[in-house]
Amino acid sequence: MNIKLIALDVDGTLVDSSHIYISERNKLALRRCAEQGIEIVLASGRPMALIEPVAKELGYVKYAISANGSAVWDRHSHERIVSREISPDIAEKILSVVLKYPIALEVYCEGRAWVDHNWTVERFEKMPQQFLQMRNEYNRHCNDLYKEVSGKTVEKFNVDGMPRVMFDEIMEQLQPIRDELAIQYIECYDNMEINNRLATKGEALKGLCTLLGVESFEVMAFGDSENDVSMLKYAGESYAMENGEQAALESAKHIAKKNTEDGIAEAIEKYLLQS
Structure with a gap:
Protein backbone atom coordinates (compact mmCIF):
# COMPACT_ATOMS: atom_id res chain seq x y z
CA MET A 1 0.00 0.00 0.00
CA ASN A 2 1.69 3.21 -1.21
CA ILE A 3 0.44 5.73 1.34
CA LYS A 4 2.15 9.13 1.49
CA LEU A 5 -0.19 10.99 3.86
CA ILE A 6 -2.39 10.04 6.83
CA ALA A 7 -5.18 12.48 7.79
CA LEU A 8 -6.56 12.12 11.30
CA ASP A 9 -9.61 13.57 12.96
CA VAL A 10 -8.88 14.36 16.62
CA ASP A 11 -11.94 14.12 18.89
CA GLY A 12 -13.59 10.72 18.81
CA THR A 13 -10.80 9.36 16.61
CA LEU A 14 -7.24 10.05 17.77
CA VAL A 15 -7.92 10.98 21.40
CA ASP A 16 -10.05 9.03 23.86
CA SER A 17 -13.22 10.21 25.61
CA SER A 18 -11.21 12.71 27.69
CA HIS A 19 -10.57 14.64 24.44
CA ILE A 20 -6.96 14.94 25.63
CA TYR A 21 -5.28 11.54 25.98
CA ILE A 22 -3.54 9.82 23.02
CA SER A 23 -2.61 6.21 23.66
CA GLU A 24 1.03 5.19 23.51
CA ARG A 25 0.19 2.56 20.91
CA ASN A 26 -1.35 5.17 18.61
CA LYS A 27 1.61 7.50 19.09
CA LEU A 28 4.12 4.74 18.34
CA ALA A 29 2.32 3.57 15.19
CA LEU A 30 2.11 7.12 13.85
CA ARG A 31 5.74 7.81 14.74
CA ARG A 32 6.83 4.76 12.75
CA CYS A 33 4.85 6.05 9.76
CA ALA A 34 6.45 9.49 10.07
CA GLU A 35 9.89 7.88 10.18
CA GLN A 36 9.06 6.23 6.86
CA GLY A 37 8.35 9.64 5.34
CA ILE A 38 4.55 9.53 5.56
CA GLU A 39 3.03 12.96 6.25
CA ILE A 40 0.84 12.98 9.38
CA VAL A 41 -1.93 15.60 9.15
CA LEU A 42 -4.41 16.49 11.89
CA ALA A 43 -7.88 17.45 10.62
CA SER A 44 -10.20 18.76 13.30
CA GLY A 45 -13.21 20.90 14.01
CA ARG A 46 -11.09 22.62 16.66
CA PRO A 47 -9.41 26.00 16.17
CA MET A 48 -5.67 25.81 15.55
CA ALA A 49 -4.87 26.86 19.12
CA LEU A 50 -6.53 23.66 20.39
CA ILE A 51 -4.97 21.45 17.72
CA GLU A 52 -1.51 22.68 18.64
CA PRO A 53 -1.20 20.76 21.96
CA VAL A 54 -2.07 17.52 20.13
CA ALA A 55 0.42 18.24 17.36
CA LYS A 56 3.14 19.02 19.89
CA GLU A 57 2.50 15.80 21.77
CA LEU A 58 2.85 13.76 18.59
CA GLY A 59 5.92 15.74 17.57
CA TYR A 60 5.95 14.97 13.85
CA VAL A 61 3.03 17.01 12.50
CA LYS A 62 3.83 19.79 10.03
CA TYR A 63 0.34 20.46 8.64
CA ALA A 64 -3.05 20.75 10.30
CA ILE A 65 -6.59 21.36 9.05
CA SER A 66 -8.65 23.42 11.49
CA ALA A 67 -12.29 24.43 12.02
CA ASN A 68 -13.79 21.72 9.77
CA GLY A 69 -11.62 22.71 6.82
CA SER A 70 -11.73 26.50 7.07
CA ALA A 71 -7.95 26.66 7.12
CA VAL A 72 -4.87 24.56 6.46
CA TRP A 73 -1.90 25.57 8.59
CA ASP A 74 1.82 25.13 8.14
CA ARG A 75 2.94 24.70 11.75
CA HIS A 76 6.56 25.49 10.93
CA SER A 77 5.82 28.90 9.40
CA HIS A 78 2.63 29.49 11.47
CA GLU A 79 0.85 30.50 8.26
CA ARG A 80 -2.46 29.53 6.69
CA ILE A 81 -1.74 28.01 3.29
CA VAL A 82 -5.39 27.29 2.40
CA SER A 83 -8.32 29.37 3.66
CA ARG A 84 -12.12 29.16 3.23
CA GLU A 85 -13.53 31.48 5.87
CA ILE A 86 -16.83 33.29 6.39
CA SER A 87 -16.67 36.85 5.06
CA ARG A 197 -20.24 26.41 2.61
CA LEU A 198 -16.96 25.58 0.84
CA ALA A 199 -15.14 24.75 4.08
CA THR A 200 -14.96 20.98 4.42
CA LYS A 201 -12.19 18.70 5.59
CA GLY A 202 -12.28 16.97 2.22
CA GLU A 203 -11.71 20.17 0.22
CA ALA A 204 -9.01 21.32 2.64
CA LEU A 205 -7.26 17.96 2.39
CA LYS A 206 -7.51 18.07 -1.40
CA GLY A 207 -5.95 21.53 -1.42
CA LEU A 208 -3.08 20.41 0.81
CA CYS A 209 -2.47 17.29 -1.27
CA THR A 210 -2.32 19.41 -4.43
CA LEU A 211 0.36 21.58 -2.83
CA LEU A 212 2.32 18.51 -1.71
CA GLY A 213 1.94 16.58 -4.96
CA VAL A 214 0.04 13.74 -3.28
CA GLU A 215 -2.76 11.89 -5.09
CA SER A 216 -5.99 10.91 -3.35
CA PHE A 217 -5.19 7.19 -3.69
CA GLU A 218 -2.01 7.86 -1.68
CA VAL A 219 -4.04 9.17 1.28
CA MET A 220 -5.32 7.28 4.32
CA ALA A 221 -7.91 9.02 6.52
CA PHE A 222 -9.56 8.29 9.87
CA GLY A 223 -12.71 9.94 11.23
CA ASP A 224 -15.86 9.42 13.25
CA SER A 225 -18.32 12.25 12.54
CA GLU A 226 -20.41 13.86 9.84
CA ASN A 227 -17.77 16.57 9.42
CA ASP A 228 -15.30 13.81 8.44
CA VAL A 229 -17.43 12.44 5.59
CA SER A 230 -15.91 14.57 2.82
CA MET A 231 -12.40 13.62 3.97
CA LEU A 232 -13.28 9.92 4.14
CA LYS A 233 -14.73 10.05 0.64
CA TYR A 234 -11.64 11.82 -0.73
CA ALA A 235 -9.06 9.43 0.71
CA GLY A 236 -8.08 6.31 -1.19
CA GLU A 237 -8.06 4.35 2.06
CA SER A 238 -10.63 5.55 4.59
CA TYR A 239 -11.51 4.32 8.06
CA ALA A 240 -14.50 5.24 10.20
CA MET A 241 -14.12 4.51 13.88
CA GLU A 242 -16.44 1.84 15.24
CA ASN A 243 -17.75 4.44 17.70
CA GLY A 244 -18.52 6.83 14.83
CA GLU A 245 -21.74 8.39 13.57
CA GLN A 246 -23.73 6.56 10.92
CA ALA A 247 -22.80 9.07 8.21
CA ALA A 248 -19.11 8.36 8.74
CA LEU A 249 -19.60 4.60 8.94
CA GLU A 250 -21.47 4.62 5.62
CA SER A 251 -18.85 6.80 3.87
CA ALA A 252 -15.66 4.93 4.78
CA LYS A 253 -14.23 1.92 2.99
CA HIS A 254 -13.19 0.26 6.26
CA ILE A 255 -14.22 0.23 9.92
CA ALA A 256 -11.50 0.66 12.57
CA LYS A 257 -11.86 -0.30 16.20
CA LYS A 258 -13.10 2.33 18.65
CA ASN A 259 -10.98 5.34 19.53
CA THR A 260 -10.73 3.90 23.06
CA GLU A 261 -9.36 0.61 21.65
CA ASP A 262 -6.38 1.91 19.61
CA GLY A 263 -8.34 1.68 16.37
CA ILE A 264 -5.88 3.88 14.46
CA ALA A 265 -2.84 1.90 15.57
CA GLU A 266 -4.41 -1.46 14.76
CA ALA A 267 -5.31 -0.40 11.21
CA ILE A 268 -1.88 1.14 10.59
CA GLU A 269 -0.04 -1.86 12.03
CA LYS A 270 -2.06 -4.25 9.88
CA TYR A 271 -1.96 -2.41 6.57
CA LEU A 272 1.15 -0.19 6.65
CA LEU A 273 3.66 -1.54 9.15
CA GLN A 274 3.70 -5.26 8.46
CA SER A 275 7.29 -6.37 8.02
Missing part, protein backbone atom coordinates in the same frame (compact mmCIF):
# COMPACT_ATOMS: atom_id res chain seq x y z
CA PRO A 88 -16.97 39.76 7.51
CA ASP A 89 -20.40 40.86 6.26
CA ILE A 90 -21.91 37.37 6.53
CA ALA A 91 -20.24 36.87 9.92
CA GLU A 92 -21.84 40.05 11.25
CA LYS A 93 -25.27 38.88 10.09
CA ILE A 94 -24.78 35.58 11.92
CA LEU A 95 -23.64 37.37 15.07
CA SER A 96 -26.67 39.67 15.01
CA VAL A 97 -28.90 36.59 15.16
CA VAL A 98 -27.12 34.22 17.54
CA LEU A 99 -26.17 36.87 20.11
CA LYS A 100 -29.88 37.39 20.84
CA TYR A 101 -29.80 34.07 22.67
CA PRO A 102 -28.24 33.26 26.08
CA ILE A 103 -25.74 30.82 24.60
CA ALA A 104 -22.06 30.07 25.05
CA LEU A 105 -20.88 31.08 21.59
CA GLU A 106 -17.36 30.49 20.30
CA VAL A 107 -16.23 32.46 17.25
CA TYR A 108 -13.16 30.87 15.68
CA CYS A 109 -11.06 33.74 14.41
CA GLU A 110 -7.32 34.08 13.77
CA GLY A 111 -6.70 30.53 14.93
CA ARG A 112 -8.44 30.60 18.31
CA ALA A 113 -11.90 30.79 19.89
CA TRP A 114 -13.18 34.26 20.81
CA VAL A 115 -15.83 34.20 23.58
CA ASP A 116 -17.74 36.56 25.87
CA HIS A 117 -18.97 36.43 29.47
CA ASN A 118 -21.59 33.78 28.61
CA TRP A 119 -18.82 31.23 28.01
CA THR A 120 -18.18 29.48 31.33
CA VAL A 121 -17.05 25.94 32.03
CA GLU A 122 -20.14 25.34 34.18
CA ARG A 123 -22.46 25.70 31.16
CA PHE A 124 -21.21 22.50 29.55
CA GLU A 125 -22.68 19.30 30.93
CA LYS A 126 -21.67 16.81 28.23
CA MET A 127 -17.95 17.58 27.96
CA PRO A 128 -15.10 16.44 30.27
CA GLN A 129 -14.15 19.19 32.70
CA GLN A 130 -10.39 18.87 32.13
CA PHE A 131 -10.88 19.44 28.41
CA LEU A 132 -13.15 22.42 29.10
CA GLN A 133 -10.53 23.93 31.38
CA MET A 134 -7.97 23.57 28.59
CA ARG A 135 -10.35 25.21 26.12
CA ASN A 136 -10.90 28.06 28.55
CA GLU A 137 -7.15 28.68 28.82
CA TYR A 138 -6.81 29.03 25.04
CA ASN A 139 -9.94 31.15 24.53
CA ARG A 140 -9.73 34.88 23.84
CA HIS A 141 -12.20 36.51 26.24
CA CYS A 142 -13.98 39.59 24.88
CA ASN A 143 -15.96 42.33 26.61
CA ASP A 144 -18.00 42.96 23.46
CA LEU A 145 -17.85 39.96 21.15
CA TYR A 146 -19.78 41.60 18.30
CA LYS A 147 -17.61 44.71 18.32
CA GLU A 148 -14.31 42.84 18.53
CA VAL A 149 -15.14 40.31 15.80
CA SER A 150 -16.81 42.78 13.41
CA GLY A 151 -14.76 43.38 10.28
CA LYS A 152 -12.89 40.07 10.59
CA THR A 153 -13.21 36.86 8.62
CA VAL A 154 -14.46 33.95 10.74
CA GLU A 155 -13.36 30.33 10.50
CA LYS A 156 -16.32 28.84 12.37
CA PHE A 157 -19.14 29.60 14.78
CA ASN A 158 -19.44 26.92 17.46
CA VAL A 159 -22.09 26.46 20.16
CA ASP A 160 -22.29 23.56 22.62
CA GLY A 161 -25.34 22.91 24.78
CA MET A 162 -27.88 24.37 22.33
CA PRO A 163 -31.38 22.82 22.55
CA ARG A 164 -32.84 21.63 19.26
CA VAL A 165 -35.73 24.08 19.46
CA MET A 166 -33.30 27.01 19.71
CA PHE A 167 -31.30 25.68 16.76
CA ASP A 168 -34.47 25.52 14.65
CA GLU A 169 -35.33 29.13 15.54
CA ILE A 170 -31.86 30.33 14.56
CA MET A 171 -31.98 28.42 11.28
CA GLU A 172 -35.20 30.16 10.36
CA GLN A 173 -33.64 33.58 10.97
CA LEU A 174 -30.51 32.68 8.97
CA GLN A 175 -32.54 31.54 5.96
CA PRO A 176 -31.66 34.61 3.80
CA ILE A 177 -27.95 33.71 3.94
CA ARG A 178 -28.34 29.94 4.30
CA ASP A 179 -26.89 29.23 0.84
CA GLU A 180 -23.59 30.84 1.89
CA LEU A 181 -23.15 28.50 4.84
CA ALA A 182 -22.51 24.91 5.88
CA ILE A 183 -24.43 24.27 9.10
CA GLN A 184 -24.33 21.13 11.24
CA TYR A 185 -26.21 20.14 14.36
CA ILE A 186 -24.59 17.32 16.36
CA GLU A 187 -27.31 15.82 18.52
CA CYS A 188 -25.13 14.04 21.09
CA TYR A 189 -23.49 17.31 22.17
CA ASP A 190 -26.40 19.67 21.39
CA ASN A 191 -23.77 21.30 19.20
CA MET A 192 -24.18 23.75 16.31
CA GLU A 193 -21.36 24.52 13.88
CA ILE A 194 -21.48 27.14 11.11
CA ASN A 195 -18.84 27.34 8.38
CA ASN A 196 -18.38 28.79 4.94
